[in-house]
Each structure stands twice: as structure tokens, then as C-alpha cells.
Amino acid sequence: MRVTFLGVRGSTPAPGEKFVRYGGHTSCVAIAHDGEAPSLLLDAGTGIRRTSALMNGEPFRGSILLTHLHWDHVHGLPFCDASDRTDSRVTLFVPDQLDGSVPLEVLSRGMSPPHFPVRADELRGDWSFESLTASTLEVEGFRILVEEIPHKGGLTYGFRVSDATGTVVYVPDHCPTAFSDGPDGLGEYHESAMSLCQDAEVLIHDAQLRREELAAEAHFGHAAVEYAVELARRANVKRVVPFHHKQSRTDDELDAMARQFDGDHVTFATQQTVIEL
Ligand SMILES: [Zn+2]
Numbered sequence: 465m466r467v468t469f470l471g472v473r474g475s476t477p478a479p480g481e482k483f484v485r486y487g488g489h490t491s492c493v494a495i496a497h498d499g500e501a502p503s504l505l506l507d508a509g510t511g512i513r514r515t516s517a518l519m520n521g522e523p524f525r526g527s528i529l530l531t532h533l534h535w536d537h538v539h540g541l542p543f544c545d546a547s548d549r550t551d552s553r554v555t556l557f558v559p560d561q562l563d564g565s566v567p568l569e570v571l572s573r574g575m576s577p578p579h580f581p582v583r584a585d586e587l588r589g590d591w592s593f594e595s596l597t598a599s600t601l602e603v604e605g606f607r608i609l610v611e612e613i614p615h616k617g618g619l620t621y622g623f624r625v626s627d628a629t630g631t632v633v634y635v636p637d638h639c640p641t642a643f644s645d646g647p648d649g650l651g652e653y654h655e656s657a658m659s660l661c662q663d664a665e666v667l668i669h670d671a672q673l674r675r676e677e678l679a680a681e682a683h684f685g686h687a688a689v690e691y692a693v694e695l696a697r698r699a700n701v702k703r704v705v706p707f708h709h710k711q712s713r714t715d716d717e718l719d720a721m722a723r724q725f726d727g728d729h730v731t732f733a734t735q736q737t738v739i740e741l
């Protein structure tokens with residue numbers, strides 16, 4: 465399995481010279497079976513535009529799974545050249561809001577006039593829209609466990625993606641303090657998070673905040689990097705990848721955060737990160 469980070473920023477893109485090394489694109493991760501082009505995209509933040517560079521001119525043929533529908537996880541969808549072309553084939557999994565709406569209706573609340581000129585069913589290629597709920601799926605040759613994760617504003621899911629080579633867990637937006645302060649004040653190490661993470665090779669996790677920022681910035685519903693590292697330790701995860709960096713966090717500030725965890729099997733996500741399992 466090959467995991468390619470296409471966008472690692474949280475909340476809103478971060479252009480500018482202070483953000484070049486970690487990158488300013490919002491959440492998107494591409495997953496490929498060994499020796500193949502990516503067939504699975506997790507989230508459709510602005511980083512999804514970089515998918516084309518992985519496709520050698522070929523169209524994207526695979527599935528896109530959205531963890532939730534906040535702007536930073538869907539805004540790239542209409543701008544992905546590899547999927548918006550006549551010979552693409554895309555199954556888009558849209559988080560079910562459990563209100564009886566079909567997936568295209570849910571997506572269209574944000575992606576239709578007057579918010580946006582193009583509707584999802586106007587994208588070029590062979591698109592289908594599926595509902596995503598807590599379950600176990602077989603998608604593009606991957607086994608995927610989907611669990612609901614506390615965040616804020618609409619239902620949010622986390623994914624555990626496995627093939628024969630290993631397991632990657634993706635939890636980009638997570639507010640564990642929604643349940644309780646937990647044993648260390650960082651939030652609860654709750655059952656959904658633990659069952660997603662247990663014994664995985666890699667955990668890609670919300671690191672929007674630092675411990676000391678939690679109280680003042682709780683209203684956006686995110687986790688502290690210290691929680692991500694401790695969750696990985698408790699769940700016996702080999703490597704944790706802090707992700708969804710705060711929009712104002714500069715390269716130098718992220719370097720300083722990364723140094724704090726030297727030797728703890730921590731790899732801060734950048735737009736250049738590629739992990740082979
Ligand atoms: Zn987000």
C-alpha cells in the first residue's frame with residue numbers, strides 16, 4: 465500500500481512563503497495498492513487537485529470517501545482534473561446525515577447555486593453517489609472500517625483502511641473533549657477511536673491544536689497533537705502522523721512542534737510525505 469499526502473492543512477488553505485514546506489492545501493490523502501495508481505482518495509480538500517500528478521495522464525478510476533462535509537474536506541472536488549473528465553469513473557461516498565436525504569441532496573446543499581456554479585451531478589465522467597454510515601466496506605480492494613467520530617456540526621466519520629500489506633487509520637477531524645476531558649485533560653480515549661486504531665501501522669490524526677490552545681479554540685471541534693500521540697501509544701500504533709495543521713501555523717512553528725516528539729515514532733505530515741507499507 466502507498467499513502468500519498470496531497471493536502472495536510474486544516475480549516476482553510478494556507479498560501480504564502482511561511483507555509484511552503486508543509487504545504488497549504490486542505491485535507492486529501494491518496495491510497496494505492498502496490499505498483500498501481502491510486503484508487504482511493506480520502507477527503508476532497510483542495511489537495512485533491514494534485515491527484516492528476518500521480519495518474520500519468522490517465523483518468524482517476526476509483527472511490528472518494530468523505531469523512532464529513534465541512535468546506536476544507538470538499539472544496540477541491542470540482543477542481544480535480546483527474547476525476548472531472550469524460551473517461552473518469554468515480555464512486556463518491558457521502559456521509560449520511562441520518563435525516564432521510566439521499567447523498568446527492570446532502571452534497572448539493574453546499575455545491576449548487578447560489579453557493580457554487582456547478583452541481584456534483586454535472587461533473588464529467590461516470591459518477592455514482594453512495595451513502596456512508598458506520599459499517600465495514602469492501603472498496604477498490606481495500607477493507608474499510610467506518611466509525612462515527614465526535615467533531616462538530618454534522619456527522620463525521622473516521623476510516624481504518626487495510627489491504628494485505630497493512631493498515632492505515634485516517635481521523636482528520638476529531639473532538640475527543642466532546643465526551644469528557646479524559647484522564648489527561650486532552651479528551652476521552654473512547655471506543656470508536658480505539659477500535660479504529662488498534663495495532664495499525666499508521667495513524668493520520670487531527671493535530672490542529674496544542675494542549676495549551678484547547679480551551680480557547682474548542683469551538684471548532686479539534687484535537688491537540690498530544691492527544692494524537694497518546695492515542696497511538698494506547699492503541700499500539702507503530703507511527704502517528706499529525707495532520708490537519710492549523711491554518712496559521714508556519715513551517716518554523718511546525719518544525720518546533722515536530723522536535724518536541726523526536727523519537728516517539730511521530731512524522732508530521734507535509735505535502736511531500738509518502739508512506740509505503
Ligand atoms: Zn477539517
Ligand SMILES: [Zn+2]
Pocket residue numbers: 532534615637
Ligand atoms: Zn471539520
